[in-house]
Amino acid sequence: MQEARGEWAASVAKIVERRREPVVVQTLRSTFAATLAYVVAVHLSPEAAPLTAPLTALLVVQVTLYSTITTAIRRVNSVVVGVVIAIGFSSLVGLTWWSLGLIILASLGVGHLVRVSEFVPEVAISAMLVLGVTRVGDTAWARVLETLIGAVVGLACNLVLAPPVWVGVAGESIEDLARRLRQLMLRIGEEAAGRTPYQVAAERLHEARRLDHDIASVDGALRQAEDSLKLNPRVREGLLHRVVLRTGLDTLEICTVVLRVLARSLTDLAKE
Known part of the structure; x- marks a missing residue:
C-alpha cells in the first residue's frame, strides 16, 4: 500500500x-x-x-x-x-x-x-x-x-503570460557537451599510453569531429536562451546569465578545437 x-x-x-x-x-x-x-x-x-x-x-x-x-x-x-x-x-x-x-x-x-x-x-x-x-x-x-x-x-x-526562460535548457546543452568532451579526453589519454591501433585512433578523431559539429546546435540553444532574457519581466540578472553561458561555450569551443587537432595528430602517428 x-x-x-x-x-x-x-x-x-x-x-x-x-x-x-x-x-x-x-x-x-x-x-x-x-x-x-x-x-x-x-x-x-x-x-x-x-x-x-x-x-x-x-x-x-x-x-x-x-x-x-x-x-x-x-x-x-x-x-x-x-x-x-x-x-x-x-x-x-x-x-x-x-x-x-x-x-x-x-x-x-x-x-x-x-x-x-x-x-x-x-x-x-x-x-x-x-x-x-x-x-x-x-x-x-x-x-x-x-x-x-x-x-x-x-x-x-x-x-x-510571460514566455519561458530557456537558460536551463541551454545550460543542460553546455553541460552535456562538456561531459562528452571530458569522456573523450579521458579515453584519448588512456589509449595514448600504449600503442593505439589506427582504427581506434580514427574512431576517436570522428568523435572529436562530431563534438565540433555539435557546437552549432549548442550555440543555437544558447542564442535562444539569450533572446528569452531580453525584455522578459521574470529575469533580473539577464546580462549575467548571458555572459556566464557564452563564456562557458566559448571555452568549450576552444577545447574542442584543441582536442580535434590532438586526435588528428595521434591518428597520423598511429597510421605511421
Missing part, C-alpha cells in the same frame, strides 16, 4: 515538474493565443472563417518575447504589402496564369526590399489569396484586420 502511494506521489511530482518545462509552457501558450485570436476575429472580421487571425497568433507567439515583437512587426508588414500589391493588380488585370506569375515575382521582389526576413513568401501568399477572390476590396481589408488581430493577441498573451 505504501509502495503504491509512493509511486503515485512520484508520478504526480513528475507531471508537475514537466508542466514547468519550456516546451510544455510554449505549447500551451501558443494554443491559447491561437484560440483567443480566432474568437476575437469571429466577432470583428466580416469573413465567415477568419483563420488568418489564429495563424498569425500562432506564428507571432514565438519562444521569446523579443522574437515575438520582431516577428509580429515583420509578419504584419508582409501581409499589408501583399494586400497592397494584390489591390493594385486587381484594378488592372484579372486572375490568369501570367498575372499570377507576375504577382508572385513582384511580391517576392518587394518582400526582399521591405526586409520582412523569413516572411518573404507570406507577401506572395497574401497577394495570391486576395487576388483569387471576387470582392478584392472587402477580402483585402478583412485579411489585414485578421492579421492585426492575431498579432495583437499574440503580443498580449506574451505580456500577460
Whole structure:
C-alpha cells in the first residue's frame, strides 16, 4: 500500500515538474493565443472563417518575447504589402496564369526590399489569396484586420503570460557537451599510453569531429536562451546569465578545437 502511494506521489511530482518545462509552457501558450485570436476575429472580421487571425497568433507567439515583437512587426508588414500589391493588380488585370506569375515575382521582389526576413513568401501568399477572390476590396481589408488581430493577441498573451526562460535548457546543452568532451579526453589519454591501433585512433578523431559539429546546435540553444532574457519581466540578472553561458561555450569551443587537432595528430602517428 505504501509502495503504491509512493509511486503515485512520484508520478504526480513528475507531471508537475514537466508542466514547468519550456516546451510544455510554449505549447500551451501558443494554443491559447491561437484560440483567443480566432474568437476575437469571429466577432470583428466580416469573413465567415477568419483563420488568418489564429495563424498569425500562432506564428507571432514565438519562444521569446523579443522574437515575438520582431516577428509580429515583420509578419504584419508582409501581409499589408501583399494586400497592397494584390489591390493594385486587381484594378488592372484579372486572375490568369501570367498575372499570377507576375504577382508572385513582384511580391517576392518587394518582400526582399521591405526586409520582412523569413516572411518573404507570406507577401506572395497574401497577394495570391486576395487576388483569387471576387470582392478584392472587402477580402483585402478583412485579411489585414485578421492579421492585426492575431498579432495583437499574440503580443498580449506574451505580456500577460510571460514566455519561458530557456537558460536551463541551454545550460543542460553546455553541460552535456562538456561531459562528452571530458569522456573523450579521458579515453584519448588512456589509449595514448600504449600503442593505439589506427582504427581506434580514427574512431576517436570522428568523435572529436562530431563534438565540433555539435557546437552549432549548442550555440543555437544558447542564442535562444539569450533572446528569452531580453525584455522578459521574470529575469533580473539577464546580462549575467548571458555572459556566464557564452563564456562557458566559448571555452568549450576552444577545447574542442584543441582536442580535434590532438586526435588528428595521434591518428597520423598511429597510421605511421
